[in-house]
Amino acid sequence: MNTYLDYKEHCKKIYDIYMSASVLNWDQETHMPKNGNKFRAQQLSTLAKIAYELSTDIKFGKLLEKLNSDDSLNFDQKRNIELSYNDFKKKLKYSTKFVERQSLLTSRAFQDWRIAKENNDFNIFKNSLSDLIDLRKEECELIGYKNHPYDVLLDKYEPKLMTSEVDIIFNDVKDKLVPFIDKISKNNIIDDKFFYQFFDKKKQWDFGIELLKQMGYDFDSGRQDISAHPFSTHFSPQDCRVTTRIDENNLSDMIWSCIHEGGHALYEQGLLKENYGLPLGDSISLGIHESQSRLWENHVGRSIHYWKKNYGLLKSYFPEKLKNVDYKQFYNACNNVKSSLIRTNADELTYHLHVMIRYEIEKAIIEESLNVDDLPSTWNRLYKEYLNIDVPSDSQGVLQDIHWSHGSFGYFPTYTLGSFYAAQFFDKASKDITDIDSKIENGETKTLLDWLRKNIHKNGKRYDASELCKKVTGETLNFKYFMDYAKNKYTKIYDL
Amino acid sequence: MNTYLDYKEHCKKIYDIYMSASVLNWDQETHMPKNGNKFRAQQLSTLAKIAYELSTDIKFGKLLEKLNSDDSLNFDQKRNIELSYNDFKKKLKYSTKFVERQSLLTSRAFQDWRIAKENNDFNIFKNSLSDLIDLRKEECELIGYKNHPYDVLLDKYEPKLMTSEVDIIFNDVKDKLVPFIDKISKNNIIDDKFFYQFFDKKKQWDFGIELLKQMGYDFDSGRQDISAHPFSTHFSPQDCRVTTRIDENNLSDMIWSCIHEGGHALYEQGLLKENYGLPLGDSISLGIHESQSRLWENHVGRSIHYWKKNYGLLKSYFPEKLKNVDYKQFYNACNNVKSSLIRTNADELTYHLHVMIRYEIEKAIIEESLNVDDLPSTWNRLYKEYLNIDVPSDSQGVLQDIHWSHGSFGYFPTYTLGSFYAAQFFDKASKDITDIDSKIENGETKTLLDWLRKNIHKNGKRYDASELCKKVTGETLNFKYFMDYAKNKYTKIYDL
Numbered sequence: 001m002n003t004y005l006d007y008k009e010h011c012k013k014i015y016d017i018y019m020s021a022s023v024l025n026w027d028q029e030t031h032m033p034k035n036g037n038k039f040r041a042q043q044l045s046t047l048a049k050i051a052y053e054l055s056t057d058i059k060f061g062k063l064l065e066k067l068n069s070d071d072s073l074n075f076d077q078k079r080n081i082e083l084s085y086n087d088f089k090k091k092l093k094y095s096t097k098f099v100e101r102q103s104l105l106t107s108r109a110f111q112d113w114r115i116a117k118e119n120n121d122f123n124i125f126k127n128s129l130s131d132l133i134d135l136r137k138e139e140c141e142l143i144g145y146k147n148h149p150y151d152v153l154l155d156k157y158e159p160k161l162m163t164s165e166v167d168i169i170f171n172d173v174k175d176k177l178v179p180f181i182d183k184i185s186k187n188n189i190i191d192d193k194f195f196y197q198f199f200d201k202k203k204q205w206d207f208g209i210e211l212l213k214q215m216g217y218d219f220d221s222g223r224q225d226i227s228a229h230p231f232s233t234h235f236s237p238q239d240c241r242v243t244t245r246i247d248e249n250n251l252s253d254m255i256w257s258c259i260h261e262g263g264h265a266l267y268e269q270g271l272l273k274e275n276y277g278l279p280l281g282d283s284i285s286l287g288i289h290e291s292q293s294r295l296w297e298n299h300v301g302r303s304i305h306y307w308k309k310n311y312g313l314l315k316s317y318f319p320e321k322l323k324n325v326d327y328k329q330f331y332n333a334c335n336n337v338k339s340s341l342i343r344t345n346a347d348e349l350t351y352h353l354h355v356m357i358r359y360e361i362e363k364a365i366i367e368e369s370l371n372v373d374d375l376p377s378t379w380n381r382l383y384k385e386y387l388n389i390d391v392p393s394d395s396q397g398v399l400q401d402i403h404w405s406h407g408s409f410g411y412f413p414t415y416t417l418g419s420f421y422a423a424q425f426f427d428k429a430s431k432d433i434t435d436i437d438s439k440i441e442n443g444e445t446k447t448l449l450d451w452l453r454k455n456i457h458k459n460g461k462r463y464d465a466s467e468l469c470k471k472v473t474g475e476t477l478n479f480k481y482f483m484d485y486a487k488n489k490y491t492k493i494y495d496l
Numbered sequence: 497m498n499t500y501l502d503y504k505e506h507c508k509k510i511y512d513i514y515m516s517a518s519v520l521n522w523d524q525e526t527h528m529p530k531n532g533n534k535f536r537a538q539q540l541s542t543l544a545k546i547a548y549e550l551s552t553d554i555k556f557g558k559l560l561e562k563l564n565s566d567d568s569l570n571f572d573q574k575r576n577i578e579l580s581y582n583d584f585k586k587k588l589k590y591s592t593k594f595v596e597r598q599s600l601l602t603s604r605a606f607q608d609w610r611i612a613k614e615n616n617d618f619n620i621f622k623n624s625l626s627d628l629i630d631l632r633k634e635e636c637e638l639i640g641y642k643n644h645p646y647d648v649l650l651d652k653y654e655p656k657l658m659t660s661e662v663d664i665i666f667n668d669v670k671d672k673l674v675p676f677i678d679k680i681s682k683n684n685i686i687d688d689k690f691f692y693q694f695f696d697k698k699k700q701w702d703f704g705i706e707l708l709k710q711m712g713y714d715f716d717s718g719r720q721d722i723s724a725h726p727f728s729t730h731f732s733p734q735d736c737r738v739t740t741r742i743d744e745n746n747l748s749d750m751i752w753s754c755i756h757e758g759g760h761a762l763y764e765q766g767l768l769k770e771n772y773g774l775p776l777g778d779s780i781s782l783g784i785h786e787s788q789s790r791l792w793e794n795h796v797g798r799s800i801h802y803w804k805k806n807y808g809l810l811k812s813y814f815p816e817k818l819k820n821v822d823y824k825q826f827y828n829a830c831n832n833v834k835s836s837l838i839r840t841n842a843d844e845l846t847y848h849l850h851v852m853i854r855y856e857i858e859k860a861i862i863e864e865s866l867n868v869d870d871l872p873s874t875w876n877r878l879y880k881e882y883l884n885i886d887v888p889s890d891s892q893g894v895l896q897d898i899h900w901s902h903g904s905f906g907y908f909p910t911y912t913l914g915s916f917y918a919a920q921f922f923d924k925a926s927k928d929i930t931d932i933d934s935k936i937e938n939g940e941t942k943t944l945l946d947w948l949r950k951n952i953h954k955n956g957k958r959y960d961a962s963e964l965c966k967k968v969t970g971e972t973l974n975f976k977y978f979m980d981y982a983k984n985k986y987t988k989i990y991d992l
Binding site: 046 | 508509512513515516517519520523527528529530531532534535536538539542543546714715716717718719721731732734735737769772
């Protein structure tokens with residue numbers, strides 16, 4: 001290994017293994033028969049181990065070191081090398097044993113979580129979860145930190161983000177968003193009962209597919225399946241898949257999860273295929289990823305413009321069920337701000353209280369001020385405190401999310417970050433694109449997609465999240481954009 | 497690497513990669529969006545390369561050499577080592593470059609074949625096919641042979657089988673089976689037109705699933721999907737999948753492909769999971785594999801006993817379509833011996849003429865007496881000669897099978913071999929199992945499955961195909977069993 005080309009080849013090889021593992025993961029969550037789990041876990045562990053060994057190959061490290069001081073490289077090449085070299089040095093702090101253990105553990109934990117959730121029995125998941133938490137604590141010490149061990153976990157999903165910054169974000173949420181939510185809740189007269197009729201699965205599915213197509217999601221480079229928890233994944237920019245779940249007694253569940261995952265997939269489909277395997281062919285961070293899904297889900301998919309035509313389309317699928325619901329009622333209903341039990345079904349404002357609860361729990365776990373046995377009761381207490389909700393069962397409480405079963409701690413805050421980025425990006429897009437509202441009304445979202453492609457997607461990791469935000473919007477992340485958006489929209493809806 | 501345990505661990509690691517590649521292959525043929533192919537091909541090539549490198553690791557070779565003369569090992573352990581060592585020495589003759597090229601080529605060829613078949617245009621597939629043939633010829637020289645280069649290709653699927661032996665088999669077919677088929681065809685008055693009505697896809701699917709369940713196929717360790725060409729695959733004994741295709745204008749297509757692939761999957765589900773990754777956890781050969789699918793498809797699934805109850809079940813799915821067809825008519829129709837165009841739909845007698853045509857073509861290609869340009873015309877000429885059929889299009893002719901697109905040459909003869917093994921095994925099973933006919937009539941095939949599990953499946957590669965055949969039936973493969981079965985059955989059906 002001696003040249004930039006060798007570097008690229010080695011990166012591609014590593015990425016091929018990660019992408020293969022993604023196929024196995026996708027299959028595990030969508031199609032795999034239940035007995036398949038044991039050997040699947042072993043296979044994923046082997047792939048993780050091989051990828052890790054290749055990523056920490058000492059010859060690769062030497063090449064990176066050499067290329068890192070090679071002035072003949074252009075800007076993009078230098079950026080790739082810089083990020084790969086940082087990644088290499090970070091990975092060296094782990095060990096093959098750690099990676100193997102992590103892979104086996106997450107496969108086991110995912111299966112345990114699934115059964116625990118089905119059976120509403122936290123105890124089935126408890127041991128796996130406890131082992132995963134131990135692994136994460138160990139990881140914090142392995143990697144090292146200046147201020148807070150949780151910084152290590154945040155950094156995995158949102159490079160450079162600090163716990164202290166997340167604290168500031170949630171202080172904004174508490175200081176500004178919570179009072180506004182309170183004001184709404186005193187005025188809340190929206191009737192959304194019609195969402196909770198029986199809506200045929202197949203028809204919901206077909207409607208979801210239509211929405212995805214309209215967004216510009218390319219079905220020749222992707223597909224949709226059903227899974228317990230909606231997600232998007234990718235095996236290359238030419239194979240970016242989404243999943244959804246359909247609740248026949250709740251129409252809203254499918255619609256916005258579909259648009260949300262579609263937004264993620266559009267980001268992946270917009271990465272440049274010539275950069276496959278390289279940092280510049282990869283998404284920046286989960287926060288930026290979430291900004292894409294949230295932008296489509298909320299700023300487009302919950303806007304009055306979006307439903308002008310699409311509500312007619314929806315009515316053509318369910319003429320009987322929706323015959324007494326007009327367009328305005330529908331728009332209000334899909335923006336019903338109301339405390340609820342399930343994060344993924346929450347409105348775009350109370351959503352951040354769900355995230356805050358998870359953030360506080362994770363921080364307390366890592367700080368060792370909370371132990372696993374007390375997780376369900378703490379969960380329930382915080383839901384009462386922040387959302388005034390009584391949690392009726394662990395399935396709908398502490399077991400509702402897949403993330404911990406994947407060993408993902410430090411992940412949730414990126415959801416809130418993503419929403420705030422989304423508001424800031426959409427504000428800029430609205431200024432850049434002439435007549436964006438009427439374009440959305442006419443289902444012409446291609447201009448918006450092109451704007452996102454050009455300004456965000458095609459860059460891959462060319463810039464850090466903060467840098468990108470500044471480049472695109474003129475300033476770094478600013479909570480004001482989200483708050484302004486919320487006030488402007490909901491003041492009208494609730495006639496505040 | 498120093499102990500038998502190290503050997504096992506290394507084998508499992510290699511097998512994990514092969515099984516991961518199988519998941520990627522399964523996905524490619526069932527679910528992958530069309531643009532996914534380019535990177536999928538690259539990912540499969542990377543996995544193949546890594547598996548090859550691990551398989552030919554010099555330290556692994558040294559360990560095998562050492563263990564191969566370790567007298568403290570038991571019979572099974574010795575057998576594992578013997579086979580692994582042979583495999584190691586054989587693999588050393590290849591190169592990483594060869595393996596990589598092969599993987600990329602087969603992925604490309606599969607895609608070309610699919611498009612060529614869809615568009616009925618052999619030219620789209622021609623270049624890929626030609627490259628694959630060159631690769632196979634190169635392989636014959638790399639591996640070396642005593643008598644015929646085609647021996648090298650046969651050995652990949654049916655260890656130790658010689659071209660000269662296949663010639664003898666097809667001489668039997670020509671001398672004994674062909675005259676018997678001629679006799680039938682002069683007497684053929686079977687009416688099977690009812691098969692070619694419209695049969696709803698969903699109902700066919702559901703009926704197929706019922707048949708699979710009845711056979712003892714474990715859906716907790718498998719699943720069925722739709723693909724262009726039915727196949728079975730496995731990722732472990734606990735995840736063995738089948739695919740089918742459904743022609744709404746031909747009921748018979750789905751039924752027997754379903755039973756056939758189910759038979760393959762039962763073999764894989766019957767391998768011992770503690771032997772995962774080792775030769776004793778692997779099937780013996782394609783011939784023995786095919787004996788399992790053919791035994792279920794023909795000796796069970798086309799027997800008069802099998803349909804005694806199941807025809808009632810089928811009628812409950814399609815009462816209108818089948819109202820004028822009685823059980824006896826149905827049995828006769830599914831044993832209609834008649835020249836046809838498509839191998840996979842052929843009756844169990846003329847089937848071997850389809851195989852013979854492919855065998856002759858492959859041999860001629862490897863002997864270089866036939867070139868790719870002349871493949872379609874040769875195909876059509878031989879179908880006229882052996883089956884008296886005019887081939888209306890290449891899609892239904894030379895492009896009908898997936899095998900060449902996978903680079904599989906030397907594979908087809910194992911189909912015929914498998915049928916003949918099936919007859920011999922079933923003859924023995926019928927002697928061992930009391931009242932096998934009435935058991936099959938009552939849908940009680942568990943006794944038969946147990947017999948197969950005990951005598952065949954659970955052994956894995958403990959014995960060679962010939963050895964196993966002798967152990968189970970008292971003699972090596974003997975064409976007489978198939979011929980006797982055919983004569984006995986069809987003399988009655990056709991009142992010869």
